[in-house]
Amino acid sequence: MFGRISLRYEVPISLSLAILLTSLVIGSVLIWRSYEELRNDLFRSSVELGTVLTRTLVTALKHDDVWQAYQTLRSAGFKSYIVLDDQQRIFVSNQPKQFPMLSELRTLGPEFDALQVDIDNHVSLTPFLHERLEDERLYVVIPIIDDGIRIANLVIGYPRTIYRPHLMNIASRVGLTSLIVIAFLIPIGWWVGNRTVNPLVQLSRAMSQVGSEPLDDIKYKPLGRDDEIGKLGQSFQAMIEELKEKQNLEGQVIVSERLAAIGRLAAGIAHEINNPLGGMMNAISTHRRFGPLGPETEKTMILLERGLKQIHETVSALLVEARQESHDLTPEDVEDVRLLVQSDAQKKGLRLVWDNKLDGPLSLPSTPVRQVLMNLSLNAVQAAAEAGNVTLSVAPVDGLLEIRVSNDGITVSNEEIGKLFEPFVHHRPGGTGLGLWITYQIVRQFGGDIFVHSEHGTTSFMVHLPLESAA
Amino acid sequence: MVYSLKLHIPLLCLVLAVGTPAAVGAEQPSTLRIGLTPVFLDNKLSILRIWKRYLEIRLERPVEFVQRQTYREITDLLLARDIQTAWICGFPFVRNTRELTLLAVPLYRGQPLYRSYLIVPATDESTRNISDLRGKIFVYSDPDSNSGFLVPRVGLRRLGYNPDTFFSRTFFAWAHHDVVMAVAEGVAQGGAVDGYVWDTLQQLHPEITQRTRIVDKSRLFGFPPLVVHSALPEDEVRSLRRVMLKMQDEPDGAALLRELNLDGFIAGNTDLYDGIRKNVLYMNRAKRNVWQNQLTLRGTD
Structure with a gap:
């Protein structure tokens, strides 16, 4: 019936209808019962009155005294x-004019014909009530008995409207009471209905957003309820969380795959460049070894040499070689980096919080770790706002070395985070665009993970480096 | 009520003044018992009370009115000498002339005469005479009434009808004013009533008589008389008659007569009732009880 109407209206309307129907039924029953009582009272009083009258009537009938x-x-x-x-x-x-003497009852119309049939069928000597809805009156028939024989009948007719004032009175009282009850119950019904339906409506709205809007924009708070609706809300929230995680994971996979591809490409190109580059460098040094060069040639050679060196450096930077021989990481290594970073931080008036939790050497090569620390902390110092905060913490956690670096400043969008570790991506003027690339390559080569999170103007990097596999 | 009280108090004083020395005297006078029938509006108790006091003062003896439902009962009481006098209809009077003596005859509209009226409900506009009431329901006043029984039955006989079967049903209302009521309320479709009662009722309660219509008025008959038993001592009869005949000459008597819608009382004579007597003879002849009844009547003549 309500298939097209929102539950928000259907439930309260149904409740209201149920309340209305109930009061209607109760009202009708009450009125019907009063009607029956009135009828019984009428019958009783008629019989009492009639019995008194028949005593006089017996004599009058016997003497034919009309x-x-x-x-x-x-x-x-x-x-x-x-x-x-x-x-x-x-x-x-x-009422002799209406009921003329000597006339037969059945000749006075269908109402009296039916009454006569009823009287004929009623053989017992007890009074009875004759009532039909279509009649103008209802009748109480009282036999006039003399010496155990029915010598006549006394019929007392009452206009059917005799009940009407009583019934109207009762109906109006029942109606008024019902109205008061309804006036109380319907708002309660609406409140209960809305309370039931509102969580469903919210849930339905949130569900319709899934797929069309970013998951982060879906705002849904399950109510603290343990009923079916509460559980539904909790399940929905869990589903959203899982979806978000999956989406994150997919994003990470894409990013790391892309970075891996870029890495392979960069390494390939670097190798291809390194071979002829080595040749060219050899040629220049050989050329120099065989006799003195004229000043002009010497100047050209120096230019060539410098250019080739720059190419070499760049290519070397792309080809991150993490597995260099170096000693195990010590707390002092971390403190060295602090010294290096501190001067830059002071220049910007930053507050640097350095939390070094290492208390002994760790089975990680110091050089690449130092480079990671260096890159991340310098990056943070540069990204931080003037007089801002930079926090760094280094701690061994469950077989990992955990490095956390964060700074305040601007929020980095998710899209930018995806490209953060690509080479030659400049986020600031003056950078090489290789710092985070190198960091990423080092971390990957050690089988570690790097996470970025940027929110409310704070950007945090977290690096996990496995200790044992690094040995 | 106010009226009755006004009269009541001086009358009461008179009764006390006159009655007390009599009671102190040697003999307690016997009570005069007067029978009343509904030949007049005998249901007006206030008048009866005043009339009783009036008579007690004049007669110097207690008076008691005796009322019964039927004429027959009063007649029987009179014949049995349980009562000394009665106001009865001319019909029982003519049937019992040997035992009864005329005391006084009321004067109505200056004459000791009255009529019988044939009435129908006012809603009945078609009935022209008694013949039109064939098969209807008819109300008589009393089987011993001249105007309320004998007159219409004689009328029917004279028209060749059998009065016992002419109407589909007849009943007695036992009083003329109830005949008017029965016709007015439609219990009966026709009725015979004492014309004097109808006229008086017309003055007192026109709302009742208006609901009836007079179809026919009979010829004049002797007015219902006051009679005494023939064995009543002559001096007692004389004193009674004197009181009755003097009523119109005394202010309180005249006031009472006005209440009764009468002009006075005269001594009258039995000839006044010849009309009724003839009707009785006619009916008896018609009933083929002729011989026996003729002898009775001849004897009384």
């Missing part, structure tokens, strides 16, 4: 009295 019978029945108000003789003819009535 006038005495008439005077007995005369002042009846709205009631109709009819005395039927043993041949079912009207002996006397208090």
Whole structure:
């Protein structure tokens, strides 16, 4: 019935309808019961009255004294009295014009025909009530008995409207009570309905966002409820979390794959360049060894040599060689880096928090780790806002060396984070664009992980380097 | 009520003034018992009370009115001498002339005469005479009433109808004012009533008589008389008659007569009831009880 209507309206409307229906049913039952009671009262009082009247009527009937019978029945108000003789003819009535003497009851219309049939069928000597909805009156028939024989019947007719004022009175009271109850219950119904439906509506709205909007934009807070709706909300939130994780993971995979591809490309190119480069460098040194050069040639040679050296450096930088022989990392190595970074930090008026938790040598080669520390901390110092904060912590955690570096400044977008570790990507003027590339290559070569998180103006790097595999 | 009280107090004083020395005297006078029938509006108790006091003062003896439902009961009481006098209909009077003596006859509209009216409900506009009421329901006042029984039955006989079967049903209302009521309320479709009662009711309660229509008025008959038992001592009859005949000459008597819608009482004579007597004879002849009843009547003549 409500298939097209939102639950938000359907539930309260259904509740209201249920309340209305209930009060209608209760009201009808109450009115019906009062009606029955009124009817019984009427019947009882009629029989009492009729029994008194029949005592006088017996004498009048036996003496054929119409006038005495008439005077007995005369002042009846709205009631109709009819005395039927043993041949079912009207002996006397208090309304002689309407119920003429001697006429047969059945000839007075269908209402009386039905009454007559009922009287004929009623063989016992007890009074009875004759009522039909279509009739103008209802009738109480009281047998007039003399010496155990029914000599006549006294019929007392009441206008059916006799109930109406009572019933109207009861109906209006029931109606008023119902209205008061409804006035209380319907707002409660709406409140309960909304309370039930609102979480569903929120959930449905959040669900419809899945797929069309970024997962981070989906705002949904499950209610602290343990019922079915509460559980549904919790499940939905769990699903969103899982989706987010999956999406993150996919993003990371893409980034690392891209970086791996770039790495392979860079290494290939570097090798191809290094071979002819070595040749050219050899040629220059050979040329120099065989006799003195003229000043012009010497100047050219120096230019060539310098250019080739720069190419070599660049290529070498691309070809990050982490596995250099070096001693194990000591706390002093970390402190050395601090010294180097501190001067730059002071120049910018930064607050540098350096948390070195190493208390002895770790089975990690010091040089590449120092380079990672150096790169990350310098990067942070450069990225930090003027008079900002830079925090660095180094600690061994569960077989890992964990390095955390963070700085305040601007928030880096997710898109930028994806490209952060690519070579020659300049984020600042003056940088080579290779610092983070090298860091990334070193970490990967040690089988470690690097995480970036940027939020609310704070960008953090976290590096995990496995200790044992590094040995 | 106010009216009755006004009269009540001086009358009471008179009763005390006159009655007490009599009671102190040697003999307690016997009570005069007067039978009343509904030949007049006998349901007006206030008038009866005043009339009783009026008579007690004049007669210097206690008076008691005796009322019964039927004429027959009063007649029987009179014949049994349980009561000394009664106001009855002319019909029982003519049937019992040997035992009864005329005491006084009321004057109505200056004459000791009245009529019987044939009435129908005012809603009945078609009935022109008694013949039109064939097969209808008819109300008589009393089987011993001239105007409320004998007159319409004689009328039917004269028209050739059998009064016992002419109407589909008849009943007795036992009083003329109830006949008017029965017709007015439609219990009966026709009725015979004492014309004097109808006229008086017309003055007092026009709302009742208006609901009836007079179809026919009979010829004049002797007005219902006050009678005594023939065995009542002559001096007692004389003093009673004197009181009755003097009523119109005394202010309180005249006031009472006005209340009764009468002009006074006269001594009257039995000839006044010849009309009724003829009707009785006619009916008896018609009933083929002629011989026996003729002898009875001849004897009384």
